[in-house]
Amino acid sequence: MEFSGTVIMILAILMAANVDAKIYERCELAKKLQKAGLNGFKGYSIGDWLCMAHYESGFDTAFVDHNPDGSSEYGIFQLNSAWWCDNGITPTKNLCHMDCYDLLNRHILDDIMCAKQVVSSKNSMNAWDSWSRHCSGHDLSQWLKGCDVYVKIDSKKINP
Ligand SMILES: [Ca+2]
Numbered sequence: 557m558e559f560s561g562t563v564i565m566i567l568a569i570l571m572a573a574n575v576d577a578k579i580y581e582r583c584e585l586a587k588k589l590q591k592a593g594l595n596g597f598k599g600y601s602i603g604d605w606l607c608m609a610h611y612e613s614g615f616d617t618a619f620v621d622h623n624p625d626g627s628s629e630y631g632i633f634q635l636n637s638a639w640w641c642d643n644g645i646t647p648t649k650n651l652c653h654m655d656c657y658d659l660l661n662r663h664i665l666d667d668i669m670c671a672k673q674v675v676s677s678k679n680s681m682n683a684w685d686s687w688s689r690h691c692s693g694h695d696l697s698q699w700l701k702g703c704d705v706y707v708k709i710d711s712k713k714i715n716p
Pocket of ligand 1: 658659660661662663664665666667
């Protein structure tokens with residue numbers, strides 16, 4: 557008994573030492589995005605954000621991708637280390653004034669604040685290639701199917 561208790565404690569410590577990442581459920585993420593004021597922000601809906609985040613990261617906050625130019629992209633919105641955050645390696649504008657590794661944990665409010673800056677810049681949501689390719693011009697209402705989230709644009713509740 558004593559031995560297994562010790563093993564469990566060691567395992568708990570080891571798990572806590574890892575990045576506190578999370579793969580979000582679609583509706584859970586939808587609610588977080590809505591709460592953070594993204595519904596209608598710069599003319600984009602929660603469906604736009606869900607579609608983009610799905611194709612960028614699969615809603616996985618720990619996702620990192622490396623580009624041929626040496627920069628990397630971090631987290632649920634795949635924010636780039638040459639422009640938006642500092643990874644200590646890539647020369648960066650660090651426009652969000654943040655550490656790229658803060659984009660990998662389950663707490664996504666800072667990611668959302670940075671993404672708001674991205675979508676406020678001149679390329680708007682075209683800053684994300686996957687949004688231009690898979691989401692732009694599509695009916696995105698399916699992304700909110702079954703989620704208890706209201707769509708601002710027509711004030712209509714999306715029913716399951
Ligand atoms: Ca974060």
